[in-house]
Amino acid sequence: MSVLIYTENAEGKFKKSTFEAVSYARAVADQTNTSLVAISIGDVANDQLSLLGKYGAGKVLTVSNAQLKNFVNQAYASVIASAAKKESADIVVLSNSFSGRGLAPRIGVKLDAGVADGVVALPEIAGDKFTVKKTAFSGKAFATVQLTSSNKVIALVPNSYQVVEKPAAGAIEAFSAETKESDFKAMVKEIVRSTDKVSLPDAEIVVSGGRGLKGPENWGMVEELAELLGAATACSKPVSDAGWRPHSEHVGQTGIAVSPNLYIAIGISGAIQHLAGISSSKVIVAINKDPEAPIFKVADYGIVGDAFEVVPKLIAAVKEYKASA
Amino acid sequence: MPIKTNSLMKILVCISNVPDTTTKITFTDNNTQFNANGVQFILNPYDEIALSRAIELTEGGKGSVTVINVGEANTEATIRKALAIGADDAIRINAKPHDAWFVAYQIAQYVKQNPFDLILTGRESIDYNGSKVAGMLGELLDIPSVSIIKKLDADGDKATVEREIEGGKEVLVIPFPFVAGTAEGVAEPKIPNMRGIMSARTKPLNVVEATEVRNNSEILGYQTPAPRGQVKLVAANEAEKLIGLLHTEAKVI
Ligand SMILES: Cc1cc2nc3c(=O)[nH]c(=O)nc-3n(C[C@H](O)[C@H](O)[C@H](O)COP(=O)(O)OP(=O)(O)OC[C@H]3O[C@@H](n4cnc5c(N)ncnc54)[C@H](O)[C@@H]3O)c2cc1C
Ligand SMILES: Nc1ncnc2c1ncn2[C@@H]1O[C@H](COP(=O)(O)O)[C@@H](O)[C@H]1O
Numbered sequence: 052m053s054v055l056i057y058t059e060n061a062e063g064k065f066k067k068s069t070f071e072a073v074s075y076a077r078a079v080a081d082q083t084n085t086s087l088v089a090i091s092i093g094d095v096a097n098d099q100l101s102l103l104g105k106y107g108a109g110k111v112l113t114v115s116n117a118q119l120k121n122f123v124n125q126a127y128a129s130v131i132a133s134a135a136k137k138e139s140a141d142i143v144v145l146s147n148s149f150s151g152r153g154l155a156p157r158i159g160v161k162l163d164a165g166v167a168d169g170v171v172a173l174p175e176i177a178g179d180k181f182t183v184k185k186t187a188f189s190g191k192a193f194a195t196v197q198l199t200s201s202n203k204v205i206a207l208v209p210n211s212y213q214v215v216e217k218p219a220a221g222a223i224e225a226f227s228a229e230t231k232e233s234d235f236k237a238m239v240k241e242i243v244r245s246t247d248k249v250s251l252p253d254a255e256i257v258v259s260g261g262r263g264l265k266g267p268e269n270w271g272m273v274e275e276l277a278e279l280l281g282a283a284t285a286c287s288k289p290v291s292d293a294g295w296r297p298h299s300e301h302v303g304q305t306g307i308a309v310s311p312n313l314y315i316a317i318g319i320s321g322a323i324q325h326l327a328g329i330s331s332s333k334v335i336v337a338i339n340k341d342p343e344a345p346i347f348k349v350a351d352y353g354i355v356g357d358a359f360e361v362v363p364k365l366i367a368a369v370k371e372y373k374a375s376a
Numbered sequence: 377m378p379i380k381t382n383s384l385m386k387i388l389v390c391i392s393n394v395p396d397t398t399t400k401i402t403f404t405d406n407n408t409q410f411n412a413n414g415v416q417f418i419l420n421p422y423d424e425i426a427l428s429r430a431i432e433l434t435e436g437g438k439g440s441v442t443v444i445n446v447g448e449a450n451t452e453a454t455i456r457k458a459l460a461i462g463a464d465d466a467i468r469i470n471a472k473p474h475d476a477w478f479v480a481y482q483i484a485q486y487v488k489q490n491p492f493d494l495i496l497t498g499r500e501s502i503d504y505n506g507s508k509v510a511g512m513l514g515e516l517l518d519i520p521s522v523s524i525i526k527k528l529d530a531d532g533d534k535a536t537v538e539r540e541i542e543g544g545k546e547v548l549v550i551p552f553p554f555v556a557g558t559a560e561g562v563a564e565p566k567i568p569n570m571r572g573i574m575s576a577r578t579k580p581l582n583v584v585e586a587t588e589v590r591n592n593s594e595i596l597g598y599q600t601p602a603p604r605g606q607v608k609l610v611a612a613n614e615a616e617k618l619i620g621l622l623h624t625e626a627k628v629i
Contacts, residue, residue, distance in 0.1 A: 061542065122546075124511070125520055149540050153523035156476070156511030165592035166477070168506045182596060189502045191401040193599045200592035237520040237554070240536070241547040250543030256629070280629060291560070298526065298560045299540060304397050304502055305421045305560070313628040324397045330601045334626045336618065337607070347607050352621060356612025368616035372623065 054080040055140035057131050058091045058103060059150060062244075065099055068146045068209035068253055070106050075173065075212040076144040077107030077219075079205075082176055083142070087219070088112060090134045090226065092119055092127055097223065104221015106214065112138075112226035118235060119228075121242070122150055126234035128157035133229040135162055135202075147206035148252065155206045164202035171211040171310075171331070189304040189327040209253050210310045211331070251300060254283035256313045257332075259302060261287040261325075263318020263339065263358060267295035272362045273317065279369045285309065287319050303328035318358045321346025338362065385439030385530065385552075387430040388492040390483055390509060391423040391458050392473070392501045393451040403598045410503075410598070419454045421565070422498025422558060424461070429563035430496055431462040433530055440464045442492070446473045446482045452581070460568035460576035471586035476504070480512035481589045487517060493552040494535070499524045499559040510557035520554040526561035 056076035058069050073089065080087040089108035091100060094115055103111050114130055131154065135143050143158055145151045147169055159166035169186040171193065176182075180197060183205060187194040251257065258277040260270060270284075277284045284300060291301040302309055304327035314332035319325060321337070321344055329335060330349070337350035340357050347353050354361050395401070396416040404411045419427075430441040443463040445451050448470065455466045469482045487495065500507040507523055514521025526545065527538035534551045540559065568576070610618045622629045 066542075124522065125514070128511075128515070148542060149524055152507040153511055153521065156480075156506075156508040157515040157521065159477070159508075160480075160512050160515035163592075166506075166508055167593070168508060184599075187504055187598065188395070188401045189397075189505060191600070192403075193601070194504075195596045195598070197594045197596050198592065199594060233518065237522070237548050237550040239546055240549050242541070242544065243547070244541075244544035248543060252542055299545075301560065308505075313622065313626070323400070327397075334622070334628050335604070336622070349604055350607045351604060351626065352618060353607045353609050354612055354615055354618060355609065356615070361612055361615045364615035365619060368619040369629075371616075372619050372629075 052083070052085045053138050053140045054083065054085055054087050054142045054144060055131070055135045055138055056087060056089045056108065057143065057145040057154070058089050059146055059148060060091065060093060060095050060099070063093070063095050063099065065102065066253060067214065068148065070102070070214045071209065071212045072144055072146045072207050073103055073106040073108060074215040074217070075207050077215070077217050078173055079142060079144065080107070082174070086110070088134070088138045088140065090114070090131060092130055093122070094120060100223050101221060104219050105216055107217040107219045108221050109219045111221055111223045113223060114226050114228050118230070121239040123235060123237055123239070124150070124153040124157065125237065126230045128154050128161060129230045129234050130228035132158050132161035134226060141202050143204045145206055147208045151206050155204050159204045162202040162204070163200060164204045165198035165200040166204040166206070167196055167198055168206045170205050170207050174205070186308065186331070190308045190330045191327050208310060210255065210312070249281060249283040251283040251285055251307055251309060254309070254311050256280045256282035257285050257309055257311045258282045258315045258317070259285035259287070259319060260290065260317045261319030262289050269359070270296070272366065276315070276362060276366050276369065279366065279373065287325050316346055316350070317362060319346055320344050321349065385434055385494065386492045387434060387439060387441050388487065388495045389423065389427045389430050389441060389443045389458070389463065390495065390497040391427065391443050391445050391454065392420040392498070393417050393445065393447055393454040394420045394501055394503045397421070397502065401600065407599065408597045417454060419457050420498050420501050422500065424565045425560060425562050426496035426498055426558040427458055427461055427463060428566040429528055429558060431566060432563055442467060444469070444483055444486065446471055446479045446586070448472055455581060456576045457568065459579045459581070460572040461566050462572060463579070465580040466582070468581060468583045469586050470583050474591055475593050476506040476508035477512060477592055478589060480509045480516060482586050483509070484513055484516035485587045486584065491553070495553070495555040497555065497557045499557040507557060510555045514555040517555070520550050522548065522550070522554070522556045524559050525556045526559055528556060528558070528562055
């Protein structure tokens with residue numbers, strides 16, 4: 052028995068969420084007294100691969116060929132499932148990223164495994180009983196799910212488990228995967244990345260604007276504050292519906308659920324659908340001119356005031372803090 | 377799954393019946409059951425987007441749209457809503473949707489007998505948020521699946537779709553048949569008109585029985601997020617103090 056961790060990369064580099072998932076998988080392997088095997092697919096240099104041992108991977112399988120250069124959901128699922136079989140892994144861990152959400156269900160079917168998505172904590176294991184905590188009702192609740200199958204797939208939410216160093220051998224080994232022709236029907240034509248920006252689902256800090264900002268022309272200060280804090284920008288639904296910001300920034304029950312360390316809501320009233328997407332944030336800051344706005348009921352810190360006066364002051368304060376740090 | 381046989385496009389849209397987005401979520405029976413008392417159920421907002429795009433793609437005699445739901449009789453209001461929006465016919469697989477695996481298995485059984493060119497789901501259901509049905513269906517039918525798409529254009533025997541990735545997007549070309557989970561951007565949700573509402577009553581809604589399958593997950597209970605403490609207010613004219621608090625007290629910057 053072993054635990055298999057799929058280590059997702061973006062353009063050949065592992066992200067923090069990948070190391071979180073490796074640390075998590077290491078802890079699961081310790082809980083079950085088994086070994087941890089990592090699998091990496093695509094072009095990843097050895098200096099990146101060797102980082103995986105630092106977080107507890109006993110062995111690192113790597114698969115790289117022209118066909119697998121870009122993410123192809125079906126083919127990657129075949130590779131990961133065949134690695135799980137070869138390593139007798141009964142638990143497969145991956146990140147609950149956009150790609151992870153495509154892979155987990157396919158791997159689950161291939162391995163006849165129960166799939167736990169949106170997982171936010173280590174499993175509880177008591178004899179044969181294996182349970183995990185996952186988000187439900189778009190962040191309004193958590194569910195405790197028991198996986199009753201002998202094989203299990205776990206997709207971990209980014210920013211919900213700490214990166215832990217736990218050095219292991221991390222020996223790198225080439226793996227030749229079993230794929231079939233029909234795995235490659237979908238063809239990637241183009242990948243567009245806005246490389247200068249922090250991606251919202253991974254962000255540790257999020258600066259978010261609502262209808263209170265009046266129009267897209269006023270987003271300059273939101274972007275400036277975000278850039279200074281190394282944060283991603285986000286918005287409420289009416290803002291993206293009006294085309295002020297792209298849909299990919301829309302946070303809430305029908306948008307992205309975020310779990311940053313800090314969420315700053317500017318000119319957002321705090322409707323229940325918006326709150327659903329931000330409830331797992333560690334600290335919430337609200338800036339709103341209406342002291343009765345529901346956002347203050349969930350905020351840890353708040354400023355009752357006009358965003359057009361408050362935000363420039365915050366920008367100045369962050370600049371000062373950075374200059375003195 | 378057989379490849380399409382003629383130029384008419386047959387689309388299947390998987391729809392789920394979920395608590396309205398304004399619902400305050402509570403539980404009963406020692407936090408083991410969702411409290412549906414007084415809760416309004418709706419067509420999952422993402423499925424509404426999927427359905428709206430399916431109707432756009434088949435408009436003007438270019439094809440047909442079937443909606444399918446795994447659910448008990450109480451989901452029929454939601455199914456009728458989908459017919460009112462513009463689906464041509466509906467299937468209800470008569471069973472409690474135990475989990476995504478159960479749902480995907482039932483739909484796959486149906487599709488194996490009744491092939492489609494394109495199967496759409498929502499990116500996720502707003503109750504259990506698995507994003508799982510699309511991928512499981514793809515695997516069960518051995519066809520491609522994309523879990524979260526922002527755009528879908530059909531062109532002959534293939535489609536161009538845009539998939540969301542962290543910090544960007546990926547453009548894919550995929551031959552039919554395939555499965556895709558739709559998010560915002562794919563279409564504007566369509567609102568039923570009077571004619572749609574009238575005709576929905578007479579459109580076919582076929583009920584089929586479920587196939588037995590082994591479950592691999594059980595929900596044991598629920599928790600609601602821990603309540604947050606009182607908000608700490610900083611005066612607007614001393615806004616800069618907030619940055620100090622976030623650094624020294626909250627330790628998040
Ligand atoms: C099916 C459905 C799904 C939905 N899903 C989502 C979702 O996923 N995410 C989401 O966000 N919403 C969602 N909504 C919409 C939600 O109900 C609210 O309408 C929305 O969140 C409100 O956005 P807002 O806070 O930006 O705007 P408003 O509610 O208009 O609030 C603007 C706020 O700005 C404040 N303000 C105004 N001027 C200033 C100023 N100068 N300085 C400081 N503050 C100021 C006001 O006091 C007010 O509180 C959904 C709705 C439905 C029906
Ligand atoms: N009971 C159901 N019947 C039909 N389709 C469903 C059902 N539950 C979920 N789906 C479809 O699967 C999608 C994703 O659901 P989930 O995997 O639960 O997040 C939904 O948006 C629906 O399109």
